[in-house]
Structures are given as structure tokens and as C-alpha cells.
Amino acid sequence: MGVRNDLRTAKRRGDLAARGQVELTRAGGAVREARAAPLVGPATAGSTADIPFTNAAEAPGATVLRRKEGGVWRPVTAATFAREVGDAAKGLIAAGLQPGDRVALLSRTRYEWCVLDFAIWAAGGQSVPLYPTSSAEQIAWILGDSGADILFVETAEHAETARAALAELPHRPRLWQLDAPPGGTTALSQLTALGRGVPDEEVTKRRAALGPGTTATLCYTSGTTGRPKGCVLTHGNLHAEAANTVALLHPVFREVTGQTASTLLFLPLAHVLGRTLQIACLSARIEFGHFPSVKPEELRPELRAYRPTFLVGVPYLFERIHDAARETAERLGRGASFERADRVAVRFGEAYLRKFLETGRGPGPGLRLAWALYDVLVYRRIRRELGGRLRYAICGGSPLDRRLSLFFYAAGLVIYEGYGLTETTAAATVTPPLSPRPGTVGRPVPGTAVRIADDGEVLVQGGIVSRGYWNSEHAPPGAPDGEGWFATGDLGRLDEDGFLTITGRKKDILVTSGGKNVSPAPLEDRLRSRPPVGQCMVVGDGRHYIAALIALDPDAVAHWLAVHKRPRDTPHAELRHDPELLAAVQRAVDYANESVSAAESVRRFRIVEGGFTEENGLLTPSLKIRRAAVAEAFADEIEALYQESAVSRRVPPV
Numbered sequence: 001m002g003v004r005n006d007l008r009t010a011k012r013r014g015d016l017a018a019r020g021q022v023e024l025t026r027a028g029g030a031v032r033e034a035r036a037a038p039l040v041g042p043a044t045a046g047s048t049a050d051i052p053f054t055n056a057a058e059a060p061g062a063t064v065l066r067r068k069e070g071g072v073w074r075p076v077t078a079a080t081f082a083r084e085v086g087d088a089a090k091g092l093i094a095a096g097l098q099p100g101d102r103v104a105l106l107s108r109t110r111y112e113w114c115v116l117d118f119a120i121w122a123a124g125g126q127s128v129p130l131y132p133t134s135s136a137e138q139i140a141w142i143l144g145d146s147g148a149d150i151l152f153v154e155t156a157e158h159a160e161t162a163r164a165a166l167a168e169l170p171h172r173p174r175l176w177q178l179d180a181p182p183g184g185t186t187a188l189s190q191l192t193a194l195g196r197g198v199p200d201e202e203v204t205k206r207r208a209a210l211g212p213g214t215t216a217t218l219c220y221t222s223g224t225t226g227r228p229k230g231c232v233l234t235h236g237n238l239h240a241e242a243a244n245t246v247a248l249l250h251p252v253f254r255e256v257t258g259q260t261a262s263t264l265l266f267l268p269l270a271h272v273l274g275r276t277l278q279i280a281c282l283s284a285r286i287e288f289g290h291f292p293s294v295k296p297e298e299l300r301p302e303l304r305a306y307r308p309t310f311l312v313g314v315p316y317l318f319e320r321i322h323d324a325a326r327e328t329a330e331r332l333g334r335g336a337s338f339e340r341a342d343r344v345a346v347r348f349g350e351a352y353l354r355k356f357l358e359t360g361r362g363p364g365p366g367l368r369l370a371w372a373l374y375d376v377l378v379y380r381r382i383r384r385e386l387g388g389r390l391r392y393a394i395c396g397g398s399p400l401d402r403r404l405s406l407f408f409y410a411a412g413l414v415i416y417e418g419y420g421l422t423e424t425t426a427a428a429t430v431t432p433p434l435s436p437r438p439g440t441v442g443r444p445v446p447g448t449a450v451r452i453a454d455d456g457e458v459l460v461q462g463g464i465v466s467r468g469y470w471n472s473e474h475a476p477p478g479a480p481d482g483e484g485w486f487a488t489g490d491l492g493r494l495d496e497d498g499f500l501t502i503t504g505r506k507k508d509i510l511v512t513s514g515g516k517n518v519s520p521a522p523l524e525d526r527l528r529s530r531p532p533v534g535q536c537m538v539v540g541d542g543r544h545y546i547a548a549l550i551a552l553d554p555d556a557v558a559h560w561l562a563v564h565k566r567p568r569d570t571p572h573a574e575l576r577h578d579p580e581l582l583a584a585v586q587r588a589v590d591y592a593n594e595s596v597s598a599a600e601s602v603r604r605f606r607i608v609e610g611g612f613t614e615e616n617g618l619l620t621p622s623l624k625i626r627r628a629a630v631a632e633a634f635a636d637e638i639e640a641l642y643q644e645s646a647v648s649r650r651v652p653p654v
Contacts, residue, residue: 019039019247019248019251019432019433019434019446020036020248020432020433020434020435020443020446021036021432022034022035022036022443022444022498023035023036023037024494024496024498030452030493030494031452031494031495031496031498032451032452032494033449033450033451033452033494034443034444034449034450034494034498034500035444035448035449035450036443036444036445036446036447036448036449037446037447038240038244038446038447038463039243039244039247039248039446039447040240040243040244040247040446040447042212042236042239042240042447042463043212043235043236043239043240043243044212045211045212046210046211046212046235047121047207047210047211047212047214047216047235048118048121048216048235048238048239048279049118049121049122049207049210049235050207051118051279051282051283052078052081052082052085052118052122052282053082053085053086053122053207055078055081055082055282055285056078056079056081056082056083058078059078059285060077060078060079061077061078061079062077062078062285063075063076063077063078063287064076064077064078064081064281064282064285064287065081065111065114065282065287065288065289066262066287066288066289066306067111067289067290068289073289073305073306075287076111078285081115084115084188085115085118085119085122086119086122086200086203087119087188087191087192087195088115088116088119088188088191088192088195089119089120089122089123089195089203089206090123090191090194090195090196090198090200090202090203091119091190091191091192091193091194091195091198092119092120092123092125092150092191092195093123093195093198093202093203093206094194094195094197094198095150095174095191095194096149097120097123097124097125097149097150098124099124099125099206099209100124100125100126100215101124101125101126101149101150102125102126102127102128102146102147102148102149102218103116103120103125103126103127103128103148103149103150103151103152104127104128104129104130104142104143104146104148104150104151104152104173105117105127105128105129105130105152105269105270106129106130106131106132106134106139106151106152106153106154106158106162106270107132107152107153107154107158107178107269108132108154108268108292108293109265109266109267109268109269109274109290109291109292110154110178110290110292111290112178112186112187112188113178113269113290114269114278114290115188116152116187116188117269117275117278118282119191121207121210121216121235122203122206122207123203123206124206124207124209124210126215126216126217126218127216127217127218128142128143128146128148128217128218128220128230129217129219129220129269129270129275130142130220130270131268131270131271131621132154132158132268132270133614133615133621134161134621135161136161136162136164136165136168137165138228139161139162139165140165140166140168140169141227141228142220142228142230143165143166143169143173144168144169144171145230145470145471146218146230146470146471147171148173149173149174150173150174150176151166151173151174151175151176152176152177152178152187153175153176153177153178154177154178154179155177155178155179156177156179156181158177159175159177159181162175163175176190176191210235211235211236212234212235212236212239213234213235213236214234214235215232215233215234216233216234216235216237216238217233217238217275218230218231218232218233218470219231219233219270219272219275219422220422221422221423229469229470229472230469230470230471230472231272231422231423231466231469231470232466232467232468232469232470233272233425233466234467236463237425237463237464237465237466237467238276238279238425239463240425240447240462240463240464241276241279241280241425241426241427241445241464242276242279242280242283243280243283244445244446244447244448245276245280245427245430245445246280246283246284246286247446248430248432248433248445248446249394249416249430249433250284250286251433252392252433252434253309253310253392257309257391259309259389259391260287260309261286261287261309261310262286262287262288262306262307262308262309262310263277263281263286263287263288263308263309263310263311263312264288264289264290264291264302264303264306264308264311265277265278265281265288265289265290265291265312266290266291266292266293266294266299266313267294267312267313267314268294268621268622270621271621271622272420272422272425272426273312273396273397273420273426273427274312275426276425276426276427277312277426289306291306294313294314294316294317296316296317296320296321296324297320297324297555299317300321300324300385300386303385303386303387303390304384304385304386304387304388305387306387307387307388307389307390308387308389308390309389309390309391309392310390310391310392310393310394311386311390311392311393311394312393312394312395312396313393313394313395314395314396314397314398314623315395315397315398315399315400315401315404315525315528315529316528316623318393318395318400318404318408318415319401319404319528319529320555321382321385321386322404322407322408323531323555323556324385325338325378325381325382325385326338326342326531327559329378330559330563331559331562331563335563337377337378338378340374341374341377341378341379342407344367344370344371344374344410345371345374345379345406345407345409345410345411346403346406346407346410347363347367348363348367348368348370348371348410349405349406349407349409349410349438350406351363351364351367352409352410353406353409353436353438356436357435357437371410375411378411379410379411379412382408382411383411383412383413386413390413391412391413391414392413392414392415392416393408393413393414393415393416394415394416394417394418394430395415395416395417395418396417396418396419396420396426396427396441397622397623398521398525399417399441399502399521399522399525400415400417400438401525401526401529402438402439403529404529405417405438405439406438409436409438414436415438416430416431416433416436416442417430417431417438417440417441417442418430418431418441418442419441419442419490419500419502420464421488422466423465423466423486423488424448424460424464424465424466424486424488425464425465425466426464427445427464428444428445428448428450428460428462428464428488429441429442429443429444429445429448429450429500430442430443430445431443431499435497437497437499439501440495440499440500440501441499441500441501441502442499442500443497443498443499443500444460444462444498444500445462445464447462447463447464448460448461448462448463448464449461449462450494450500451485452492452493452494453487455506456491456492456493456503456506457487457488457489457490457491457506458488458490458491458492458500458502459485459486459487459488460485460486460488461484461485461486465484465486466486489505489506489507490502490504490505490506491503491504491505491506491509491519502521503519503521503522504519504520504521504522505519505521508520508521508627510538510539510540510541510546511541511542512540512541512542512543512544512545512546512599513542513543513544514544514599516599516600518538518540518546518596518599518600520537520538520539522595522596523538523546523548523592523593523595523596523600523602524536524537524538524548524592524625526591526592526594526595527548527550527588527589527591527592527602529591530587530588530591530592531553531556531559531560531584531588532552532553532556532557532560532581532584532585532588533550533551533552533553533556533585533588534550534551534552534553534554534556534611534612535550535551535611535612535618535619535625536548536549536550536551537549537612537625537627537630537631538602539631539638539641543642544642545603545604546600546601546602546603547602547603547604547605547606547638547641547642548589548602548604548605548606549605549606549608549630549634549637549638549641550585550605550606550607550608551607551608551610551611551612552572552575552585552607552611554611557575560581560584564580572609573609575607576607576609582607585605585607586605589602589605604641605641606637606640606641608634608637612625612630616633617629618630618633
């Protein structure tokens, strides 16, 4: 198994094993702070805008990206990319962009987004990303708050939505469209033509005026509790994040696997994680391509075609890959075999990790034999679905179920978890490359420190921390004790090796009428990892016991109907009372309850109609629950959970 051999080989290399080490501070018998020295020092000059031009000067023929054209992934050299960035930058200058002006980008993940991002910086501007699913109201708010002078949109549909937003603004940014309108040309072609009279020296001069302290981008938070806030990230923030994560992780590919690192970027570029991944890849000349969808059914065929060696994703992706394998087995009448393969993988992964971490014995002969059998029947097929070369993945956004991480580990894919926020320029912690620790979100990124406050809140300090919010009366992030610590709002704990575990969101803590404090996040994360659950929300604040609202996953329901030979158009109202489907949901609830005490367990659940989506305002663009909106939308359902007449699973309250 290649991944296990990689780890064994790497562990023998002291220079790699020393990466990611942390200095710990203890108080009251517990680890209260973990601090990692930087692998790359703070930037003292220059900016992110220099990356394409530095690459072109040092390695003009190197392939830095791959772009899909005519159904084929074609290489883009450093020289070509720098030229296209420079042409777009000159076009922006010709269009009137002044240093410090803001340019908004509303598009799915694609090559042109990347060119424009760097072109805006090269022209001295600041980028303002918007999610492509944004409503006219959301667009109007961000454009008005940021004061953007130019707006790029991807499609004609986006342009129509944007025009409705612009009609509400006193200051209307100039609108450009990436896709060519009927009879027109693309935005990049227009910029190239417009900028032909601008000398290269003007771009060079504007780049030279930028420094680490210059604002690079305004990344708007997802707005779970109100209006999104524009988080100010500097070129120095972006450098601290990208340079140190590359220095920590890239040697695993370069020195251990022997592979040329490459990835397919499908995360939204409006999200800070997708953005910093793009910057990190370009700065390290790691080949990558863009794909516009995070939907697993659309992404899987592209993974087979692109064949990346590593991925950065969210738990939902890995959950759906696992569920798709289960569904395929069930359609072939091999559901029981897959369940055995699942159990074997978890046991094998657990045993092998214990041996690797020198905390126990490895798999015995029987378990190794079982693993070899299911590697042929199940695990190998999953590797093929992911392109056949994938060895590592980084997962963020929310906690990944530990069993799922162990399953993929046994199948040949090591998943490293990370944790961060927009205000920390993406990852504040990540699992060190030679210390897999499923169930945790790793140690501080080099150059970063994590502290646990007296009330359990996670605090972050370092060059990745934003300097404040745009146009906000709120205090800048952090500095609760005058030392520059950012208070994340998340609750967590550090173990004896400095690994962080997130236990919940401070503002989301539920307090039952019996005085029990319950964090809903761990329950919700585990619930979502089991079909047929899609989205869910745990409730119980001020109540006698904990309960849950559950929205079914449409794909999982369609599969369940096919397996149980039910009509595909079975009404939802009928499904939510079906004993067999309720039993399947109960199994997911039972699995979630395994992670908590009896007093914290979900005692009743209710399947709700309509689901939680971004379109109905119950999810943010980054798929976080808008808890207040869900509570308002399903107020009657919540009340029903606490009535004796409720049609739901009933357990005596505690």
C-alpha cells in the first residue's frame, strides 16, 4: 500500500519529521498554548502580485497551470500565464483603475478568475470576491460596502442579476462579462485590446509600490448571523499562509512520493481556502487546474481525467464518495460486502496508525488478509474513481468523521484536516505531514500560535491574522488581552502533543433546562456523515432534552427508493413517516449519539420538508447553517418535537 510505505519512508527522514513541531505551554495540568516557529519568515518586501512574473523570470517554460480546452487539459507555462496577467493588468489600467481601487469578481472557479485576480494586484488594485450564487441583494450590499469600481461576472445570467443589484446603488461599477455575450468578446479579450497602449513599465511601477502591509483583498464572511463583513487581508497575510503551508506539506510530495505534485482546484474562489490554495500552488509552481463544480457527481469524472496527486476539499466531498461506493455496491446486491469492507478499513486504519505512531501493535495477519481481499474488491475501485494517483487530501470547513478518515486511510488516501477562518487567511492549524491524527484538526501552521482561553475559546496569533474589517465599527479581530490574539468564537482543546480538537461554536452552545451545556456541532457533523441525512440542526436550548431537525439528502433518498423498490415519485410527506426510512435515520442518530453522553444525546428527531439550502436562505454559500433562520422557518416543527403528540422518535426526557 503506497501511502503506508510513504509514511514509513518519511518517518526515517529526520529533516521531514522535524517539520511541524510545536512549543507547548501548560497551565492547570492541561496544554493551554501551542506555538509553531515559522518555516518561512515574514515578507519584508514585494507582494503576491509578483508571483507570476517571478515564475516567468526564473522558469519561463515550467508548467504552472493546466487549462481545459476542447475537452483536453493543456499546459500553461509560467511565461504564458505572466503574459496574460500583464495584458489584463494593462487593460485594467487603461479602463481607469487607480492604485487602491477595488474590483469585484463573481464567477465559478475557472482559469480566467485566476488571471484576473493576479491582474488586479499587478495593476495596484484590491480584489473583492463574490460567490456565484449570490442574490441581487447580497451583490448590492457587498458592492456598496466595498465601493468596488469594476465588477466582473461569469455568465449572462450573472450579468442580469448584477444589473438588478447595480440599479439599487448610487455608485454603479463598470460591468464586464467573462463569457462572450452574443456578438461580443470575452472580458479578457476586451482588456487585452484596451491595454495595448499601456507600457509594461506601468505595471512594473504599480507592482513595485505594493508591500506586505498593502491590502490585497476584501473577503466577505459568509454571514451566518447578519450582514457579511469584509475581512481585510494584506499581501503579507497571504504570504504567511501560502509560504508556510507549502514549506510544511510540499516536501512530502517532492521528497517522499517521487510524484510531481498536482491538484484540481474546485473550491469556490470566493472562499479564502480556495484562494490561498491557488496562491500557494502558483508560488511553489505546483501544477493545478480549475473545475467549476463541487458536486461529487460532476467532479468524479473530471478527477479521473485530470488524475491529481492531492486534493483540498470539504467533508461533504469525501462523504459523498464513500456513499457513492456504498450505493454502487447495494445496486449490485453487494451491500453487505461493502459494510464488511467499511468495518475492516476502520479497524485496519486504526491498527496501522497505532503502529506508525508507536502507540500499539499493527494489524494482525487476519486483518491484513481481510484488507488485501477488500482492497481488490472495494478500495482499489475508489482509488480509480479518484484518478488513480491521489495519495493525499486536506479537508477543512467542518470536522471530518473519524471513521471516514480511517476508511480512506485504509483505501490508500491520507486525509489531513485543517482549521481556520476568513480572519486567519484560511488554515490556522493543519495536520503535520508525518503525524496523521484523525479526529483532530492538527497543529498550528508554522508561524502561528493557538491558545485556549479560560472559557475554552480558541485564540489565534500570527502573521495570518487579519488586521480588521472593512467599513466596520467593530473592533479589529483579536487583542482580547492586548497581545494580538484573535478570538475565533470556536471552542476547542489542545492535547499533550499540541493537536487541536474543535468541540463547538461558542455562540451555538445549547443549555438545557437541566443546566447541561451541549455543543451541537459534533452531533450535527456525525449525523451528516450518515445517509440518508442531508442537512440537520440540533435544538434544545432551554428544553428538557436535545432533539434534531433533519432534512433528507435527495441523492440518498433516490438510492433508498431504488433499493427498496419504491416509486421514484413517492411524496415526501409519505417518506417522512415511513417506518423503514425512519429506522435508517434512527441509525444515523444512534451513530451520532455514540460520541456524547446520554444527557447530550439526541432524544427525538423530526424529518422536515424542503431541506436547508442556500436558495431558501437557510445555508450560507460556504454551507454553514443559518441557525436563526432555520429556527424561524421550522418553529412549528421544533415545538412539535417537545409535544407528546409529535410524530417523531420519542425517548423519555432526561
